[in-house]
């Protein structure tokens with residue numbers, strides 16, 4: 001017997017319902033619009049009543065034929081076109097973090113891209129399997145600007161007098177923590193390069209065997225770029241237009257045959273840590289081969305979506321593709337998806353510029369880390385953003401307003417499918433337009449509050465802003481006497497114009513989960529749960 005509760009829980013989902021119709025039965029397949037109707041593939045609405053139901057089930061796997069219009073489409077770099085993402089199980093590989101430092105908010109934007117893709121596919125009932133590598137060895141000696149400044153993990157380890165892997169594990173843990181703060185669904189696998197050396201070595205061995213790689217005059221193993229006929233497929237950087245001394249060429253590669261070749265295995269030289277034995281001598285892998293070996297190991301020779309930041313398009317992805325395709329003997333990746341950069345306060349984030357913003361910095365200001373998620377979603381993933389404190393603070397205010405509104409709109413868990421929001425999500429993750437739609441729903445007095453709440457909950461399946469998070473009304477909470485004392489001290493500091501002191505106290509309160517805001521009526525506070 002199908003209950004009203006089962007139906008309510010399935011609103012906005014794809015369902016298969018068999019209803020009694022006279023002597024026989026009638027099958028309804030489509031998206032459950034409310035407790036009495038299904039929207040079918042052709043857009044027609046089929047009504048039914050609960051006591052007619054003979055059989056009811058939520059369709060767990062998306063049946064593509066039934067909502068043709070609303071498949072997820074993504075902008076694919078190599079074809080420079082929107083591509084439909086197909087299949088019932090979508091395999092996603094995302095180039096993960098290098099773990100000798102914290103990932104900044106620009107890096108987090110790329111990881112958010114994978115999350116949005118997975119959530120949109122889930123909304124259509126499509127399962128994903130997601131792999132994101134952890135680069136804890138290898139590539140750090142190659143800076144993107146072409147300079148070779150040594151392995152950053154080793155440098156950091158020497159500076160702090162700790163084991164190199166301890167540094168890597170510490171930053172890896174912080175990376176996972178940052179993902180959680182931004183509601184980014186964890187990948188199924190986080191393979192570490194240092195734990196896949198065997199796979200990497202056997203990949204290199206195979207590349208030599210099939211003639212795609214060679215041992216250079218310096219003993220390092222190099223990939224033969226000219227063995228890849230379609231080099232330049234993703235980025236358009238064809239070999240004949242790549243000049244020697246181009247920025248991808250880093251020093252210490254004296255033994256290669258051709259300027260565009262790259263190292264797969266580097267001999268240890270003077271290095272004594274983070275090195276492994278190999279048929280070519282003790283050494284360590286190049287960065288690009290890590291991704292090829294690990295994606296082939298965990299996802300096999302068919303990857304539906306490969307995600308990375310735009311800076312990885314060349315040479316990293318171009319090189320990765322050449323290696324992977326040579327190993328598999330076929331085109332492995334169907335769709336290359338790249339997320340754009342972000343600037344912070346008008347500048348590229350750089351340690352030297354002192355403007356590297358971390359997720360932790362946002363919480364330290366007493367702002368909800370999900371305010372960053374909202375601020376990022378205000379732009380489509382492939383638009384450049386100039387992120388500012390003002391934008392993040394404004395997003396925080398919107399978040400608080402929406403959560404309060406949600407609480408005032410009732411407590412139902414009902415989800416209502418909204419065609420327009422769904423369309424924006426599926427149209428290359430047009431999250432900015434989905435947010436505009438939410439703003440207009442918020443203001444629209446012709447929409448009932450139950451429906452508003454149900455549509456916000458629908459959108460939050462992808463936005464993941466915890467819009468349903470409970471906000472305890474300030475008046476009903478009792479703060480500790482210490483916290484009250486701090487609030488009083490802060491008010492006094494502000495009255496005296498002592499901003500440094502007031503900021504210091506605000507940060508102390510933030511550590512206790514108390515967010516302080518300054519308005520024209522003085523400071524107000526809120527307790528995060």
Ligand SMILES: [Zn+2]
Pocket residue numbers: 094095096291316320
């Ligand atoms: Zn990669």
